[in-house]
Amino acid sequence: xxxxxxxxxxxxxxxxxxxxxxxxxxxxxxxxxxxxxxxxxxxxxxxxxxxxxxxxxxxxxxxxxxxxxxxxxxxxxxxxxxxxxxxxxxxxxxxxxxxxxxxxxxxxxxxxxxxxxxxxxxxxxxxxxxxxxxxxxxxxxxxxxxxxxxxxxxxxxxxxxxxxxxxxxxxxxxxxxxxxxxxxxxxxxxxxxxxxxxxxxxxxxxxxxxxxxxxxxxxxxxxxxxxxxxxxxxxxxxxxxxxxxxxxxxxxxxxxxxxxxxxxxxxxxxxxxxxxxxxxxxxxxxxxxxxxxxxxxxxxxxxxxxxxxxxxxxxxxxxxxxxxxxxxxxxxxxxxxxxxxxxxxxxxxxxxxxxxxxxxxxxxxxxxxxxxxxxxxxxxxxxxxxxxxxxxxxxxxxx
Numbered sequence: 401x402x403x404x405x406x407x408x409x410x411x412x413x414x415x416x417x418x419x420x421x422x423x424x425x426x427x428x429x430x431x432x433x434x435x436x437x438x439x440x441x442x443x444x445x446x447x448x449x450x451x452x453x454x455x456x457x458x459x460x461x462x463x464x465x466x467x468x469x470x471x472x473x474x475x476x477x478x479x480x481x482x483x484x485x486x487x488x489x490x491x492x493x494x495x496x497x498x499x500x501x502x503x504x505x506x507x508x509x510x511x512x513x514x515x516x517x518x519x520x521x522x523x524x525x526x527x528x529x530x531x532x533x534x535x536x537x538x539x540x541x542x543x544x545x546x547x548x549x550x551x552x553x554x555x556x557x558x559x560x561x562x563x564x565x566x567x568x569x570x571x572x573x574x575x576x577x578x579x580x581x582x583x584x585x586x587x588x589x590x591x592x593x594x595x596x597x598x599x600x601x602x603x604x605x606x607x608x609x610x611x612x613x614x615x616x617x618x619x620x621x622x623x624x625x626x627x628x629x630x631x632x633x634x635x636x637x638x639x640x641x642x643x644x645x646x647x648x649x650x651x652x653x654x655x656x657x658x659x660x661x662x663x664x665x666x667x668x669x670x671x672x673x674x675x676x677x678x679x680x681x682x683x684x685x686x687x688x689x690x691x692x693x694x695x696x697x698x699x700x701x702x703x704x705x706x707x708x709x710x711x712x713x714x715x716x717x718x719x720x721x722x723x724x725x726x727x728x729x730x731x732x733x734x735x736x737x738x739x740x741x742x743x744x745x746x747x748x749x750x751x752x753x754x755x756x757x758x759x760x761x762x763x764x765x766x767x768x769x770x771x772x773x774x775x776x777x778x779x780x781x782x783x784x785x786x787x788x789x790x791x792x793x794x795x796x797x798x799x
Contacts (some may be wrong), residue, residue, distance in 0.1 A: 404422055419496050420474065423536040433537060434544040436727055437479040437638075438619060441613055444475050447670050453767055455657055472496070481582035482594040482623050486546060487540065499528045502543075509550055521546045527780050530553065548576070554583040561593060561626070567665040592625040592634075595664070606646060609710050614645040622671055624664055625714075632658045635667065647678035681738055689713065689732045691773040692742070697775055718749075721788045725749045728784055741767030743781055747786065751795040760793040 422441055431438035474489040480565075486505035492498055504510045505546045514539075518525060525540040555562050561583065568579060573760035578598040587624075599620040602612060611618065621638040635658065644650065656670045682698040697704055700717050705727065707715035731743040744762045751758040765783045767776070 401579070407775055419435065419530055420536060422533050423784045424474075424531075426533045427537050427540070430534075430537065432456065432476075432478060432544075433541040434524075435480060436578075436598060436619075440476075440479045442477040442479070445471065445473065472499075476536075476686070478540070479520070480542065480544075480547070481551070481580035481596040483582050483624060485544075487543060497530045499525050504543075504547075506547075509547060512550060517546060522548075532656065548580070551581045551583055552576075555581050558583060558593070564664045565595065567663070567669065568595070568597060571665050572668070574598065574600060578602075588716065593628050594626065595624045597622055597624075597668075599668070599672060599675065601643070601679065602644075603679065606679065607683070610646060610682070610686060612764045613637050614642040615713070616640055616642040618642040619645075620675065622668060632660065633664060633667075634658075635671070637671070642789060646682050647675065652735065653678070666779070683735075685736055685738070686712065687733060692736075692776055693733060696779040699774075709781075719784070721785065724792045726788075726791070728753075730780065736777070737769045739769075741765055741769075742776065745783060746781060746791050748791070748795040751798065753798045758798050760787070760791050784786070 427441075427443065432441045435441060435677060471620065472491045472493050474491070476487040476489070478485045478487070483503065488503040488505075489500040489504070491500045524542055524544040524780070527794050529535055555565060561581075565579065565581060565654040568574075569576065572578075574597070580594075582594045582596075582598040584593050591638060599622055601618075603618055619638075619640040620643055622625040623638060625634045625636070627634065635655055636651060637655060639647075639650045647653075653674065656674065658667060693707055693712045693715050696715050696717065697707070700719075703719060705716040705718050712732065714729065716733045717730070719726055719728055726749055727747040729745040729747065731745075733740055735741065735742065742765070744765065745759055746762065747757045747759040749757075762783055764787075766779050770777070
């Protein structure tokens with residue numbers, strides 16, 4: 401979903417931009433076609449009059465200095481390969497239905513494209529129709545395709561990056577639309593060239609209940625920045641909220657270090673192995689939780705008060721020992737069973753402290769991730785029974 405800053409909402413209703421309220425809303429709902437980080441795109445009104453460059457009749461670049469056009473300029477900021485491309489659309493206040501003048505934040509791109517490039521590759525300019533809801537989306541998509549081609553042309557100037565790019569396409573079996581490339585000029589040694597790629601991480605084996613519980617598209621992106629040719633590249637992982645809910649936040653994943661001389665493709669393979677292992681652990685955790693809950697149901701039967709029958713994260717059992725009745729809350733976290741055992745909290749049915757039931761968490765549970773579910777349940781049951789007497793006495797003293 402495209403972001404529209406709150407302070408810009410009212411501005412977009414001012415003439416002549418009020419003609420494009422539907423078109424902006426369309427992009428807000430449907431996103432920006434052709435850009436990987438579509439959710440991070442922004443649409444706003446220019447805050448002040450801005451100078452820029454436009455195409456002359458012969459394709460030459462002309463200087464443009466609008467004086468009172470700030471309220472007539474729409475800015476579409478598109479994240480692209482770790483940088484941003486901003487499209488400036490300047491509308492004529494007397495004839496806002498006409499094709500807007502268009503400039504770009506990338507000066508080199510602006511100076512490279514010709515009028516013929518725009519006519520051939522941005523056909524929406526010749527078919528401009530303000531009554532069409534997706535006219536802005538069409539324009540942005542076509543400009544992005546033109547910008548992608550421009551970046552790929554520049555990529556051919558760097559043999560090493562070109563080889564890295566082609567190896568990624570071939571090995572990952574992804575299309576050109578799944579990799580964004582930003583190539584900076586060789587004289588700009590302080591800046592970086594970047595790849596942003598969509599990693600083909602499969603979630604088809606993840607139980608649907610886990611995927612469906614987290615809205616949004618499950619996207620996994622890897623950004624690779626090349627500070628200088630002689631320096632190692634710098635990776636950065638981006639996960640959508642849906643994927644983070646399954647395998648953890650990107651910031652919590654320890655990415656492999658970049659060994660000297662390693663190629664991007666070899667490094668990406670390591671990242672894929674890391675992510676696929678995280679997915680396998682998510683599936684294993686779900687299946688083990690399911691088996692654990694099933695075993696509790698078998699061993700405790702009618703004593704079970706309630707349990708999570710979808711994600712199998714918890715179960716509550718009512719128990720009685722020597723006329724002392726209590727509840728046992730058993731929780732299974734996302735790190736169960738690899739890193740953590742079950743969490744058990746006992747709660748008295750008779751005693752209160754500060755208007756809350758007296759409870760105690762068991763901290764001395766024996767646990768091994770190598771145990772079978774029935775062994776885990778049996779050890780949990782033994783730990784509960786071993787703590788009943790002390791819990792009963794502490795409940796009486798506390799209440």
